[in-house]
Amino acid sequence: MVKIAVLGYxxxxxxxxxxxDDNHEEVKNSAGExxxxxxxxxxxxxxxDKHEAQVVHDIEVILNDPEIKVICxxxxxxxxxxxxxxxxxxxxxxxCTSNKELVAxxxxxxxxxxxxxxxxxxxxxxxxxxIPEIRALNDSLKHEKIDSIMGILNGTTNYxxxxxxxxxxxxATVLKRAQEKGYAERNPEADIEGYDxxxxxxxxxxLMSGEYVHYEDIYTEGITKITIEDFxxxxxxxxxxxxxGMCKKNDDRFFAIVAPFLVPKDNILASVNNVxxxxxxxGNMLGDVMFYGKGAGKEATASAVVADVVDIVRxxxxxxxxxxxxxxxxxxxxxxxxxxxxxRVSANEADDAKELFGTNITEIxxxxxxxxxxxxxxxxxxxxxxxxxxxxxxxxxxxL
Amino acid sequence: MVKIAVLGYxxxxxxxxxxxDDNHEEVKNSAGExxxxxxxxxxxxxxxDKHEAQVVHDIEVILNDPEIKVICxxxxxxxxxxxxxxxxxxxxxxxCTSNKELVAxxxxxxxxxxxxxxxxxxxxxxxxxxIPEIRALNDSLKHEKIDSIMGILNGTTNYxxxxxxxxxxxxATVLKRAQEKGYAERNPEADIEGYDxxxxxxxxxxLMSGEYVHYEDIYTEGITKITIEDFxxxxxxxxxxxxxGMCKKNDDRFFAIVAPFLVPKDNILASVNNVxxxxxxxGNMLGDVMFYGKGAGKEATASAVVADVVDIVRxxxxxxxxxxxxxxxxxxxxxxxxxxxxxRVSANEADDAKELFGTNITEIxxxxxxxxxxxxxxxxxxxxxxxxxxxxxxxxxxxL
Numbered sequence: 001m002v003k004i005a006v007l008g009y010x011x012x013x014x015x016x017x018x019x020x021d022d023n024h025e026e027v028k029n030s031a032g033e034x035x036x037x038x039x040x041x042x043x044x045x046x047x048x049d050k051h052e053a054q055v056v057h058d059i060e061v062i063l064n065d066p067e068i069k070v071i072c073x074x075x076x077x078x079x080x081x082x083x084x085x086x087x088x089x090x091x092x093x094x095x096c097t098s099n100k101e102l103v104a105x106x107x108x109x110x111x112x113x114x115x116x117x118x119x120x121x122x123x124x125x126x127x128x129x130x131i132p133e134i135r136a137l138n139d140s141l142k143h144e145k146i147d148s149i150m151g152i153l154n155g156t157t158n159y160x161x162x163x164x165x166x167x168x169x170x171x172a173t174v175l176k177r178a179q180e181k182g183y184a185e186r187n188p189e190a191d192i193e194g195y196d197x198x199x200x201x202x203x204x205x206x207l208m209s210g211e212y213v214h215y216e217d218i219y220t221e222g223i224t225k226i227t228i229e230d231f232x233x234x235x236x237x238x239x240x241x242x243x244x245g246m247c248k249k250n251d252d253r254f255f256a257i258v259a260p261f262l263v264p265k266d267n268i269l270a271s272v273n274n275v276x277x278x279x280x281x282x283g284n285m286l287g288d289v290m291f292y293g294k295g296a297g298k299e300a301t302a303s304a305v306v307a308d309v310v311d312i313v314r315x316x317x318x319x320x321x322x323x324x325x326x327x328x329x330x331x332x333x334x335x336x337x338x339x340x341x342x343x344r345v346s347a348n349e350a351d352d353a354k355e356l357f358g359t360n361i362t363e364i365x366x367x368x369x370x371x372x373x374x375x376x377x378x379x380x381x382x383x384x385x386x387x388x389x390x391x392x393x394x395x396x397x398x399x400l
Numbered sequence: 401m402v403k404i405a406v407l408g409y410x411x412x413x414x415x416x417x418x419x420x421d422d423n424h425e426e427v428k429n430s431a432g433e434x435x436x437x438x439x440x441x442x443x444x445x446x447x448x449d450k451h452e453a454q455v456v457h458d459i460e461v462i463l464n465d466p467e468i469k470v471i472c473x474x475x476x477x478x479x480x481x482x483x484x485x486x487x488x489x490x491x492x493x494x495x496c497t498s499n500k501e502l503v504a505x506x507x508x509x510x511x512x513x514x515x516x517x518x519x520x521x522x523x524x525x526x527x528x529x530x531i532p533e534i535r536a537l538n539d540s541l542k543h544e545k546i547d548s549i550m551g552i553l554n555g556t557t558n559y560x561x562x563x564x565x566x567x568x569x570x571x572a573t574v575l576k577r578a579q580e581k582g583y584a585e586r587n588p589e590a591d592i593e594g595y596d597x598x599x600x601x602x603x604x605x606x607l608m609s610g611e612y613v614h615y616e617d618i619y620t621e622g623i624t625k626i627t628i629e630d631f632x633x634x635x636x637x638x639x640x641x642x643x644x645g646m647c648k649k650n651d652d653r654f655f656a657i658v659a660p661f662l663v664p665k666d667n668i669l670a671s672v673n674n675v676x677x678x679x680x681x682x683g684n685m686l687g688d689v690m691f692y693g694k695g696a697g698k699e700a701t702a703s704a705v706v707a708d709v710v711d712i713v714r715x716x717x718x719x720x721x722x723x724x725x726x727x728x729x730x731x732x733x734x735x736x737x738x739x740x741x742x743x744r745v746s747a748n749e750a751d752d753a754k755e756l757f758g759t760n761i762t763e764i765x766x767x768x769x770x771x772x773x774x775x776x777x778x779x780x781x782x783x784x785x786x787x788x789x790x791x792x793x794x795x796x797x798x799x800l
Contacts, residue, residue, distance in 0.1 A: 019685050023543050030542035032721070124540070130686040132540030139539075139714075140524070140532030140707045142430035143423050268692060271671030285419050285703040286530040289693035292668060293686065303685040307540045314539075321432070 002313050005039040005062040007084060008075030012098045015302025016072050017051055031313035038068060059084055063091050070312050072305050073097040082106055089113045096308030098125035098301050104199035108212040108326045120320040122308035127200040130300030131293040133279045137207050138322060144283030146208050147249035153200040155275035155295040156184045156191040157223050157243045162273040165231050165240055183275060193222035194258040201245030205256045208247055211329035219334045221259040230395060233342060233364055233372055234262055240270045255332045261400045262342055335381035340399040344372045346392035356386045370394060402713050405439040405462045407484060408475030412498045415702025416472050417451055431713035438468060459484055463491050470712050472705050473497040482506055489513045496708030498525035498701050504599035508612040508724045520720040522708035527600045530700030531693040533679045537607050538722060544683030546608050547649035553600040555675035555695040556584045556591040557623050557643045562673040565631050565640055583675060593622035594658040601645030605656045608647055611729035619734045621659040630795060633742060633764055633772055634662055640670045655732045661800045662742055735781035740799040744772045746792035756786045770794060
């Protein structure tokens, strides 16, 4: 019997307790022994709750109980979660978490701290909700030379983009509906500006590089500028628009970005719709594999936390090695990344645009009184320079 | 340093050696120690080959060498592979294999034999080539109540169906082209009749049930009867046609089938094209997750074998528990499975068809001089009975 504590009895935390309740036998069979929730840390009381008796308000009770071998941190946010996790690891308890903010900000040092104390620090649920891509990167794919990780990492923005495409509705309208349905938060900035996707690709990029990729170093654009007209152009090109987080090998270093991309319809990522997430990984032997599933949701996310608990119980008294360390990774600037762009300017600036971007552009017909075209392959740096000399840019989108 | 032997220096076997050569550092980092190929068993010699010196012709050399801890069986077929694997496990060596025929026929008893000898028997590469879905079922998803596994499990048939859809070419034409390109074998029966997909879903069904699902107990239809006209109907319905293997919980037992299905375009499986494979798993907490990648190919398949080697080295002197045993699973008959069907009969049998299948059918317009319709939900058994009373059935396809 292994006893665990859950920190935070909110959406994910109560999901963890539910998974352990409802799938008690399966958890036991998978872990090799019984798993029991001994404590639930929360500021609130939960009178009448089935687990009322397990609720405690003082972290010291948990940290000082030698019976507790695993702590699930499902509080979210940096503090006090960071302090609690550090103290847990230092007192010889393994930690698993769904807290992407904390993993993106301090994951590598927490992994090192876990190694030092011969315990484990796992965070499957921090990226892609229930999708088991982090464990796959850490075991099934770890012998591959991974040169690209790319994905749809945020369900809210993917839902918004899907509805814009399928229903021809504008960004603001769809966002409002998503908020009403609970698919978007009242303050949706973290999702729609790409910050959430940025934290997730930072975690994946750290795993890919084995170092510490700080999310603040990743160029990030959200989806707020995407319009119905953009989707009309996308349809003409047999493409769709997706907010992608990507990390690619670039000579010896690598490069990460979060931005909306035009994705050809025959790319499997174009078919990932609504709140679903997907992560593609490219290995030198394996080629492309993709992991797809619900990127959020109480039970799916909680299931990933429990998968970590099971992994820790299976490897009790052993540090599960994670390919991450605290050394800060050197990303290459986005300047040198070469790709095509869709650009839209006023019709009267067509000649200037043609002169600037040369003859190898592909014009796209439209009845919007504008000049729209796909550039030839061009570096981000040169594109930026040329774009800035145009006066009437109505929009631009990268092409995958 | 862990020394291994590779049985069979054909496509997959030479791929395994290549992965260990080319990704030597990554394999070492992942396994925690160096992995060296000490022997390669083959009837042939390979003069001039980099690994010429490792080639042996006598299995006894390998079985009697206590240095060999892991054997990769990449010969294929039942014998002598079965005997070699049994003797390896009995002599305390772990085995990993890409041999789906053998795993489908004898996997559960080999897993039991491995457990008895405290070694491991792994077979990631037997289903879905390089896709790491078996390890995921065995670790990340093992605490879920899985009620459905479904997938596109055969690359050759998926390539043929994709080309038929995209190019409007007939089955025979596309098959011929696939054979010329090496995507289909000269004797394509195992693929196009669904036998290969059947073996793979049998393996997945065994993992899902924890028992032994024999492939001969699984109802199997191939794709040889699928026509261009079927794809025209599919397009009208905003669907496509995929050969699916599926295993679903049905009360306390479960039910497996391999057959072509009409798949709605908004189902992610509809977007899995060409030689790619995909496996969706539905868990009670997790919802749907999908694993996607190359279902065949030398290096992708070999990469999965090496992933098993790594897993065994990480857990040396320990049996890696696999949810399978030799007890034969009781499948429910397909009779009770309820679904819709697309049915095509001659125009002059329209009235009879309407009378038989009732008012809740959806007629599909066509200029083929036939009466085509989608039935209401109906059990396989009732459908079969009714279909058999019609005289001019030109085709029928199940609807997912």
